[in-house]
Amino acid sequence: xxxxxxxxxxxxxxxxxxxxxLVLDADAFEANLQRxxxxxxxxxxxxxxxxKAHKCPEIARRQIALGAIGICCQKVSExxxxxxxxxxxxxxxxxIVGARKIWRLVQLARRARVGVLADEAxxxxxxxxxxxxxxxxxxxxxxxxxxxxxxxxxxxxxxVALACAIAAQPRLRLxxxxxxxxxxQHLRSAAERSAAIAQAGQLADESRRALExxxxxxxxxxxxxxxxxxxxxxxxxxxxxxxxxxxFMDGDYARNQAANWDIGLAQSLYVLSSVMSRPNASxxxxxxxxxxxxxxxxxxxxxxxxxxxxxxxSDEHGVLQLAxxxxxxxxxxxxxxxxxxxxxxxxxxxxxxxRGNVVxxxxxxxARGMLR
Amino acid sequence: xxxxxxxxxxxxxxxxxxxxxLVLDADAFEANLQRxxxxxxxxxxxxxxxxKAHKCPEIARRQIALGAIGICCQKVSExxxxxxxxxxxxxxxxxIVGARKIWRLVQLARRARVGVLADEAxxxxxxxxxxxxxxxxxxxxxxxxxxxxxxxxxxxxxxVALACAIAAQPRLRLxxxxxxxxxxQHLRSAAERSAAIAQAGQLADESRRALExxxxxxxxxxxxxxxxxxxxxxxxxxxxxxxxxxxFMDGDYARNQAANWDIGLAQSLYVLSSVMSRPNASxxxxxxxxxxxxxxxxxxxxxxxxxxxxxxxSDEHGVLQLAxxxxxxxxxxxxxxxxxxxxxxxxxxxxxxxRGNVVxxxxxxxARGMLR
Numbered sequence: 126x127x128x129x130x131x132x133x134x135x136x137x138x139x140x141x142x143x144x145x146x147l148v149l150d151a152d153a154f155e156a157n158l159q160r161x162x163x164x165x166x167x168x169x170x171x172x173x174x175x176x177k178a179h180k181c182p183e184i185a186r187r188q189i190a191l192g193a194i195g196i197c198c199q200k201v202s203e204x205x206x207x208x209x210x211x212x213x214x215x216x217x218x219x220x221i222v223g224a225r226k227i228w229r230l231v232q233l234a235r236r237a238r239v240g241v242l243a244d245e246a247x248x249x250x251x252x253x254x255x256x257x258x259x260x261x262x263x264x265x266x267x268x269x270x271x272x273x274x275x276x277x278x279x280x281x282x283x284x285v286a287l288a289c290a291i292a293a294q295p296r297l298r299l300x301x302x303x304x305x306x307x308x309x310q311h312l313r314s315a316a317e318r319s320a321a322i323a324q325a326g327q328l329a330d331e332s333r334r335a336l337e338x339x340x341x342x343x344x345x346x347x348x349x350x351x352x353x354x355x356x357x358x359x360x361x362x363x364x365x366x367x368x369x370x371x372x373f374m375d376g377d378y379a380r381n382q383a384a385n386w387d388i389g390l391a392q393s394l395y396v397l398s399s400v401m402s403r404p405n406a407s408x409x410x411x412x413x414x415x416x417x418x419x420x421x422x423x424x425x426x427x428x429x430x431x432x433x434x435x436x437x438x439s440d441e442h443g444v445l446q447l448a449x450x451x452x453x454x455x456x457x458x459x460x461x462x463x464x465x466x467x468x469x470x471x472x473x474x475x476x477x478x479x480r481g482n483v484v485x486x487x488x489x490x491x492a493r494g495m496l497r
Numbered sequence: 498x499x500x501x502x503x504x505x506x507x508x509x510x511x512x513x514x515x516x517x518x519l520v521l522d523a524d525a526f527e528a529n530l531q532r533x534x535x536x537x538x539x540x541x542x543x544x545x546x547x548x549k550a551h552k553c554p555e556i557a558r559r560q561i562a563l564g565a566i567g568i569c570c571q572k573v574s575e576x577x578x579x580x581x582x583x584x585x586x587x588x589x590x591x592x593i594v595g596a597r598k599i600w601r602l603v604q605l606a607r608r609a610r611v612g613v614l615a616d617e618a619x620x621x622x623x624x625x626x627x628x629x630x631x632x633x634x635x636x637x638x639x640x641x642x643x644x645x646x647x648x649x650x651x652x653x654x655x656x657v658a659l660a661c662a663i664a665a666q667p668r669l670r671l672x673x674x675x676x677x678x679x680x681x682q683h684l685r686s687a688a689e690r691s692a693a694i695a696q697a698g699q700l701a702d703e704s705r706r707a708l709e710x711x712x713x714x715x716x717x718x719x720x721x722x723x724x725x726x727x728x729x730x731x732x733x734x735x736x737x738x739x740x741x742x743x744x745f746m747d748g749d750y751a752r753n754q755a756a757n758w759d760i761g762l763a764q765s766l767y768v769l770s771s772v773m774s775r776p777n778a779s780x781x782x783x784x785x786x787x788x789x790x791x792x793x794x795x796x797x798x799x800x801x802x803x804x805x806x807x808x809x810x811s812d813e814h815g816v817l818q819l820a821x822x823x824x825x826x827x828x829x830x831x832x833x834x835x836x837x838x839x840x841x842x843x844x845x846x847x848x849x850x851x852r853g854n855v856v857x858x859x860x861x862x863x864a865r866g867m868l869r
Binding site: 130132141143144145146177199200202219220221222223225226244245247248268270274275276277278279307399400401402403404408410412413415416417419420421438439440441442444454455456465467468471472473474493494496497 | 502504513515516517518549571572574591592593594595597598616617619620640642646647648649650651679771772773774775776780782784785787788789791792793810811812813814816826827828837839840843844845846865866868869
């Protein structure tokens with residue numbers, strides 16, 4: 126087919142949206158953008174939202190219009206989509222390994238301000254050689270392991286050794302420290318999240334002091350996500366924040382215990398599904414299963430329909446268990462809140478933007494599937 | 498970009514494949530095709546492989562060349578891709594509800610033999626009206642609930658009532674019964690799988706007899722999947738089989754206890770990943786996480802690398818736990834067997850076909866994301 130197969134057209138009502146569809150509540154989305162701006166950029170805090178959550182240039186543009194200094198991406202191919210869409214400052218919050226990917230990353234750095242993480246001297250050497258070859262400057266951030274047990278050098282002396290490796294490369298610029306404690310986002314109690322970020326901040330600060338003692342300047346300490354960013358913001362240590370999911374929110378974030386530092390983010394992302402079968406009084410089956418929803422953080426939550434619970438997903442089916450008397454005939458629309466917004470958005474080519482009950486726009490999720 | 502961003506080119510070696518990439522072992526894949534043909538079509542059994550697993554017309558073509566009578570799909574948009582690619586006989590093994598989808602389904606029936614499931618009289622009425630309007634014949638299969646607790650009418654009398662509704666529609670043809678017990682595929686013990694399919698067969702047979710007693714002819718009883726198809730084949734009740742995953746296999750099927758009726762299917766599908774960080778002796782991090790692998794049936798299994806275990810997936814990272822002395826430097830390739838092949842294949846636009854150590858071809862996963 127030459128024309129894209131859109132799930133809806135502008136002006137459509139909810140009943141005209143073809144399902145399953147990824148739907149954005151425009152009012153809730155815009156309120157989230159505003160609340161984040163109030164909590165960060167309007168206080169003079171650098172906000173660099175993570176675009177891995179939405180993969181949608183239309184959203185990145187709105188984030189930047191409200192004061193974000195640029196965006197984060199996780200992959201080079203993803204970053205290319207956003208640079209092609211006009212974003213001028215992208216931090217790839219990952220180690221980029223392998224000649225082909227490094228070549229593409231440095232190509233991109235010729236067209237925009239591009240940063241990348243490093244946690245190993247060999248990788249720094251490869252980045253530096255390619256930047257030299259392409260006569261292009263590249264920002265490098267040292268990733269510090271601040272408690273999430275994933276990538277990163279240990280705090281303190283290993284970070285200093287890596288800074289020396291970066292300094293030896295004429296086209297690399299030590300831009301700062303990447304101190305992301307992503308696991309803290311999903312700790313249920315506010316006290317646990319506070320403790321984890323306090324610990325991360327301490328390790329970040331220890332690293333900064335060691336680097337400064339060795340003569341390095343550390344202009345930026347970047348990190349944080351939707352579940353904890355007010356803690357990093359108020360730490361006195363971080364000066365750049367990377368929340369991504371805040372534009373959408375999801376079932377997993379909803380299960381976090383509320384904290385006094387929450388800024389009142391609202392659910393804006395839904396999968397709109399339809400009942401395709403109603404085999405008996407206690408069961409309905411909807412057309413959104415594992416290919417329409419990521420269940421890594423649990424099955425979706427049904428919203429706006431009392432008595433229905435999504436209990437089981439297979440590839441293309443979702444089984445709802447119904448309380449006695451629940452209506453939901455075949456064809457009925459069922460709104461689902463995904464358990465995890467990022468991998469769910471990555472399943473769709475289009476985001477249906479709904480204002481009230483009317484489709485206002487359809488945005489391409491242009492970086493969908495950009496996993497290299 | 499105008500040119501597609503391919504993960505590899507023909508003739509590339511493994512080290513030139515950009516990761517993460519979905520890779521098909523061509524020899525294992527072809528052996529699976531042959532084994533299935535020997536076990537079905539060459540015995541005169543109708544094989545209608547499920548294309549929801551691979552979403553790839555190149556694979557469907559090879560299945561049909563080896564004797565498959567056509568394919569199954571789960572969604573109308575998916576079926577369109579295969580009809581556009583030249584497949585002439587498609588059964589959509591789902592209820593198709595809603596005016597827009599039914600219109601598209603019947604449009605498709607003007608270009609190919611198309612079947613669909615029904616489990617409700619109201620839906621039959623809508624299908625019949627649209628087929629009449631478009632002056633097109635449509636095959637309808639009654640879905641019987643044979644034990645998986647999803648869609649379908651109860652066996653026996655309710656099936657007869659639905660057959661009457663179908664018979665009342667001049668453009669609908671009662672083509673058979675759909676008696677799929679998908680849950681049985683994943684029961685771990687061979688005895689449990691046998692018992693579940695024996696039960697399903699009994700309910701299918703009971704329904705057929707009730708329908709024949711009411712004067713209906715039931716030419717086809719269709720169902721079965723990779724985990725149980727020899728049981729349905731040998732039941733004396735089913736006469737059409739729908740396995741899909743057999744072309745690929747996955748970690749979940751590998752966890753099934755072997756049975757004497759297994760035909761020796763081999764793992765042919767892999768996610769090829771690269772180590773992007775090697776923070777310490779016991780941990781490596783690869784570039785394939787939740788957006789590169791579906792974890793609904795467990796995290797992937799590492800293959801060909803002793804001492805490495807994939808223990809945790811985040812959006813774009815996979816954490817490997819390493820036994821003492823495991824090499825795996827940054828850049829090393831790590832082969833992963835997905836826990837569940839269907840939703841994993843749906844994350845990729847391209848399938849890299851590897852013959853030995855050389856890329857033989859790159860096939861588009863043309864129905865990727867066709868979820869409506």
